[in-house]
Amino acid sequence: MFEPFTDVVPSFFGMLNQGPLTLTIFLHTVIVLPMFWIYFQEKKRLKK
Amino acid sequence: MANENASVWTSIRFWRRSAAWVTGFAVILLIWLTFDTLGQISMGTDADLQKAVAEKKENKRVPAPTVINYHIDYKMDTRRGHEVPVIGAKEPFFGKEWSPKEAAALLHLGKLTSQAKNCMNCHTLLGNGAYYAPDLTKAWIDPAWQKGGPMQAMTGKNTVEEAMAEFLQHPSQYPTHARMMPNLGITAEEAKGLVAFLKHMSSIDTNGFPRNFSKTVDQFKTGGTNAH
């Protein structure tokens, strides 16, 4: 599952790049999660 | 509480805020990634290069211009799973060793000439450009230009750099194919610069592009080196 670190230069993004799709799934999650918060905030506003 | 069932999915505000968040955050990530990448692709120094060669370690992704003083090969790296440039022993370039200052000036001339002569609208550089003529990413280590290769033999020169420089100055005297390179008025100095630019480009770590560079079937079977 986890592959050896292959980036030539270790960096923050290189560190997250540890195997199949680890980095990109992390970034997608970070982008999408706050949308839940926006959703519930809007839901609350619309109910009022 | 009349709006108990109000749907957020059809709310313009929700989509506008989400669009602003996603766009803004993607831009921030891109800027962050850019800083990280720029640090990694900035040109190395001569000291970096000497150290890497002496310790047989991986080089900066884009080495110093003095890399033209070294032998460059392109070999399979089993750890990374693709070919990487290998910078070996020193070798003369146009019959001499170039100081860091001279090498930088020559590379500057070469890069400038590559743009002034519009190379990219026939060739690809690092795979980007037009598709009318061969990719130049690893042209320096192309077997056709090495000793015994058809291109070097045609120009009657004894080294890769001299053969390439000769060809660049008089391309239509050395037709390799019905599709020829036109005479672009490249001077002897500019030709030297261009060859330095090509040699430098072949030393850039391109994550294994092009793959299996110039491998013949025989080499493939024996698991041999790809370039020469």
Added chain:
Amino acid sequence: MLTSIKTNEFAGSESKKLAMMYFRVAIILFGAQLLMGLIAAIQFLAPGFLFEVFDFNVARMVHINALVVWMLYAMIGSVYYLLPDEAGVETVGVGLGKLAFWVLTAAVTVVVLVYIFIQVGPGKESTIWLINEGREYIEAPRWADIGIVVVVLIFYWNVFATYMKGKQTGILTVLVADLLALAGLYLAGMFFTDNISMDQYWWWWVIHLWVEATWEVFVGSLAAYGLIKIIGAKREIVEMWLWIEVLMLFGSGILGLGHHYFWIGTPEYWWEIGALFSALEPVPLVAMFVHVLYDWGKEQGKAKAEGKEGAVMNNGPAMAWIVTNAFGNFLGAGIWGFFHTLPQVNIYTHGTQFTAAHGHLAFFGAYATILIGMMYLGVQGAYGIEKLRATFKSKMAIFLITFGVIGMTIALTIAGYEQVLVERAELGGGWSAFFTAQNLPWYVQAQMWRTIMGVVTFVGFVYLVWDLLTIGKQAKQGAKAA
């Protein structure tokens, strides 16, 4: 389209007149693009054609530069056209806008003449300042870069001031933000470096973030405006879709930039970022396609329910081009882009005719189509026509151009496939591998079909120009007779 200069039926909107001036230059440059493409295509088959007179690099440079510039002209024209409608006030500073138009047109003319007659220069700084910069798509010499920045600043000021003065609709809000990014990104392409990796890193900021991010959002705004204008779609729905499109286009497109950073010396982590973000780029294009067809069907159904007969749209040719856009954008940018966006595939396809195939269908499907649609809207407005119906010429134009471009794309895809397997996979992409693949009979056949389809496209273009020049007058006379 020509006589519209004199007829002046824009009910006093100078902004719309200015838009027509931009459209006229755009269509001329479109023609130049096609002619240069034909020369380049012939050179693939007969390399001696114009050898050392007008070489492939020159034809190809003018081919892609005319493309970029005609699209920018048509984009600026479209904005000047829709601005008074959306903001509800006349565009601020049209006089200045006209001055900028003439400055830009003079500069473009000089640049093209220098490209054609001087072509290349010595390896000195003066060449990239005066002749060409030798960087694909943004070859314009530095003096012209600076001129373009000034002209774009004037244009942007006009848009921004009009936006602040008039109604701030959702469409305009998106446009104002998008155009700022579009203009600002050009600056990333205006410097010289000896480091080719650094060079291409920033070069892609301009090319990718234009074509796969800001231009796409721009098209979303145009489609939104077009749908309201042509089929009377409901603004709330159209603008909600627009925000969803912005979310998905920028969400995937900005980091999708990573798919250009696989092999130019940049770190390995771009493989993953480029792969998944750009793999999602087709998603908003599906959304746009669904949205256009859904709204069309909905408005048509509503009209029928209300007992109205006939088509709901008031501009047949413009609607046809917008629907072609919705489909072409998805097919050309989405599907053909996805074909080779994963690094596992791209390591073999990068820098082959595969890219050319994608480029042809994507630029046509995503941009040419909708901008031609905007030109038809312009003609309708110029002549004050209530309902503009497609003529035989409009139909021939859209059929031949679309058929021609799809034909070229398929031919180039086949050529690319040959090249990928033989040059790259089998022989490893060296000098002799390249020419071995170029000589394959199937590759040569594909290039031949590409040229034939290029001619078909050009014939369609002739119909298009003919139609744009006559459709307004014809419709006007028809209305008078009836």
